[in-house]
Amino acid sequence: MIKKTPVIFLLLLLVLGGCGSSKLNDRRASIIDGSIKGKIVLQELSSVISSDGLMSVQVTGKNTTGRYRLLEYRMEWFGMDGMLVPTVMTRWVKFPAFEKSSFSFRAVAPKAPVKDFRVIIRKAQQ
Amino acid sequence: MKKLSAILALLFFSGCATPVTHIDTNNDKGKAVMGLDYRDFQTAAGEAVSSMLQSGAVAKPGGGRYVLAISRIVNDTMQRIDTDQLVKKIRVDLLQSGKVVVTTAVGLTGPEDPMAMKSRQLRQSAEFNQSTVAGTGQMIAPDLSLSGKLLQRNIRVSSGTQQVEYYFQLTLTDISTGLALWEGESFIGKRGSSKSVSW
Numbered sequence: 001m002i003k004k005t006p007v008i009f010l011l012l013l014l015v016l017g018g019c020g021s022s023k024l025n026d027r028r029a030s031i032i033d034g035s036i037k038g039k040i041v042l043q044e045l046s047s048v049i050s051s052d053g054l055m056s057v058q059v060t061g062k063n064t065t066g067r068y069r070l071l072e073y074r075m076e077w078f079g080m081d082g083m084l085v086p087t088v089m090t091r092w093v094k095f096p097a098f099e100k101s102s103f104s105f106r107a108v109a110p111k112a113p114v115k116d117f118r119v120i121i122r123k124a125q126q
Numbered sequence: 127m128k129k130l131s132a133i134l135a136l137l138f139f140s141g142c143a144t145p146v147t148h149i150d151t152n153n154d155k156g157k158a159v160m161g162l163d164y165r166d167f168q169t170a171a172g173e174a175v176s177s178m179l180q181s182g183a184v185a186k187p188g189g190g191r192y193v194l195a196i197s198r199i200v201n202d203t204m205q206r207i208d209t210d211q212l213v214k215k216i217r218v219d220l221l222q223s224g225k226v227v228v229t230t231a232v233g234l235t236g237p238e239d240p241m242a243m244k245s246r247q248l249r250q251s252a253e254f255n256q257s258t259v260a261g262t263g264q265m266i267a268p269d270l271s272l273s274g275k276l277l278q279r280n281i282r283v284s285s286g287t288q289q290v291e292y293y294f295q296l297t298l299t300d301i302s303t304g305l306a307l308w309e310g311e312s313f314i315g316k317r318g319s320s321k322s323v324s325w
Contacts, residue, residue: 052185
């Protein structure tokens with residue numbers, strides 16, 4: 001029974017590690033504010049194309065701290081030629097990240113089709 | 127002596143003046159104001175366009191583009207606002223989306239651009255090559271109408287604090303049926319000194 005303890009411990013570690021927040025590694029989404037790195041983690045980036053050809057992107061993350069934080073994101077869109085698409089929707093948009101909770105926000109492309117997008121996140125400035 | 131005084135005065139006053147700087151609209155760290163500024167119009171326009179596109183209200187079945195007419199946008203705030211500050215941003219983005227084209231030939235108080243009608247008077251002129259003059263039955267009537275209202279509410283929070291609430295309400299109506307295809311409201315709330323003016 002004593003010999004089994006390390007094995008059980010390892011299994012527990014693996015199981016609990018799997019339950020923890022998995023960090024997203026996607027060049028299209030990044031946290032640019034050093035003060036919240038590690039405290040705010042991005043977990044999922046999903047995109048769908050609607051029937052009228054517009055791309056919608058949903059970003060999911062988690063505030064791992066016990067403190068409410070007001071964050072903001074800025075989404076940039078790139079057309080099929082790889083050029084930046086200027087739009088009034090490319091602006092800093094505030095969103096809440098409640099303590100120890102997941103957050104999500106969604107953005108829609110300004111036109112169809114778009115090739116790519118980039119989203120940056122930071123602590124709200126005011 | 128007089129020259130010295132003038133130089134001193136010049137130095138004194140130039141030191142007091144706030145230097146003029148350009149606003150970095152992509153990263154404006156300027157403090158919020160109680161009134162409406164360009165950031166509020168950007169927020170309201172961005173939210174409206176995003177909501178319209180996400181809702182699918184401007185996606186014409188079978189493809190193609192809707193023709194949009196701008197109807198009445200009422201400014202019911204205490205501020206002197208040209209509602210085009212809001213509407214123009216929405217128009218630009220809707221046009222760019224490829225889903226909507228705006229008519230300037232139809233408006234509540236006459237066409238926004240009267241030249242389309244005016245140029246048709248050239249039909250009678252022998253000075254103009256008639257094949258280059260706009261023919262009859264070529265103008266496109268609008269499918270949709272955009273109307274709305276900007277509201278303001280001032281609330282006294284305490285003796286020294288006031289809360290100002292702004293509502294940007296917009297409606298997109300299908301002209302053929304009179305039904306609202308999309309409605310949106312953006313809220314912008316500000317709280318600050320009651321000494322600040324919001325008009």
